[in-house]
Amino acid sequence: MSYDLNEVMRHFKANTDVSPYGEGHINDTFLADSAPHRYLLQRINHNIFKDVDGLMNNIVAVTDYLREIITKEGGDPDRETLTVIRTTDDKNYYCSPEGKYYRMYIYMA
Numbered sequence: 184m185s186y187d188l189n190e191v192m193r194h195f196k197a198n199t200d201v202s203p204y205g206e207g208h209i210n211d212t213f214l215a216d217s218a219p220h221r222y223l224l225q226r227i228n229h230n231i232f233k234d235v236d237g238l239m240n241n242i243v244a245v246t247d248y249l250r251e252i253i254t255k256e257g258g259d260p261d262r263e264t265l266t267v268i269r270t271t272d273d274k275n276y277y278c279s280p281e282g283k284y285y286r287m288y289i290y291m292a
Contacts, residue, residue, distance in 0.1 A: 188213060188224070194270045194277040195287045197222060214290065221290035222268065226283055227276065235284045239275045242286075243267055262291065 188201045192215060199217035201224055211226040232238045246267060250260040260266075268287040270277045276286045 191224065191277060191279060191285050192217075194272075194285075195222075195224070195268050196271055197268075197287070215287075221292075223288045223290050225286050225288075227286060229282075229284050235276060235278075239267075239286060243275050261289070265289075265291070 189198075192199060192201060197215060197217045199215045201213035201215045204212045204214035204223065207225075209228050209231055211228075213224040213226075215222040215224055227235055227238070229235055242265070246265045249264040253260040253263045266289040267275050268289065269275055276284055278284050
């Protein structure tokens with residue numbers, strides 16, 4: 184991957200190194216340690232997911248809905264559903280100058 188992932192991380196307000204994580208077949212996934220959380224950074228395969236904006240809007244809509252339900256039922260939404268990390272310009276994904284798309288979640292062990 185030719186784009187600097189540290190530069191990608193800065194767009195998510197996280198200044199930390201990343202390392203490859205897992206062996207995904209569709210997206211490239213990276214693990215980042217940055218207090219107070221660990222994060223998963225993914226390069227979205229936009230050859231598979233042609234409408235990245237629609238994909239991410241869908242994910243945010245579902246996770247926001249789940250957070251609301253989990254909270255009403257007395258659960259812990261930070262442990263029971265994904266948390267999408269927004270970029271410095273308040274988007275739910277980042278597109279690099281090379282046209283690569285990235286999203287970030289809080290890592291859930």
